[in-house]
Amino acid sequence: MRELQLLEAIGAALERRDGTRVVRWLGDDAAVVRADAFAVTSVDVMVDGTHFRLGQATPADIGHRALAAALSDLAAMGAAPGEAYLGLVLPPSLPDAHVLELHAGAGRCGRPATVSGAGRRCAPG
Numbered sequence: 001m002r003e004l005q006l007l008e009a010i011g012a013a014l015e016r017r018d019g020t021r022v023v024r025w026l027g028d029d030a031a032v033v034r035a036d037a038f039a040v041t042s043v044d045v046m047v048d049g050t051h052f053r054l055g056q057a058t059p060a061d062i063g064h065r066a067l068a069a070a071l072s073d074l075a076a077m078g079a080a081p082g083e084a085y086l087g088l089v090l091p092p093s094l095p096d097a098h099v100l101e102l103h104a105g106a107g108r109c110g111r112p113a114t115v116s117g118a119g120r121r122c123a124p125g
Contacts, residue, residue, distance in 0.1 A: 006100075013107065014103065021034050041085065043085040046066045060104055060108070063103055070086070071110070
């Protein structure tokens, strides 16, 4: 898949939970989010070979780990999660199906925290 097609597939697998707070999300170079007072944002970039190793962890496990790290950072600041921001460095040879599985794993991780972008059509795993 090309980039735009892949982003459409990721968007179809994720649930945008708060239509009033999140103005722009997937496919944009930045998110636009409304905040009443303060907003706490966490984005840790996870790099293959440094923070995880493809082949030693499933793509779903990698997605879960990436989102869990961001949610942990928010909890450490005493902030409630609202939106999910993932930064991952993946090899270009990674199959599209693995990229979608990675996002599904992050979605499953975010569902209990009611994070916008939590998985909509994620298989149990």
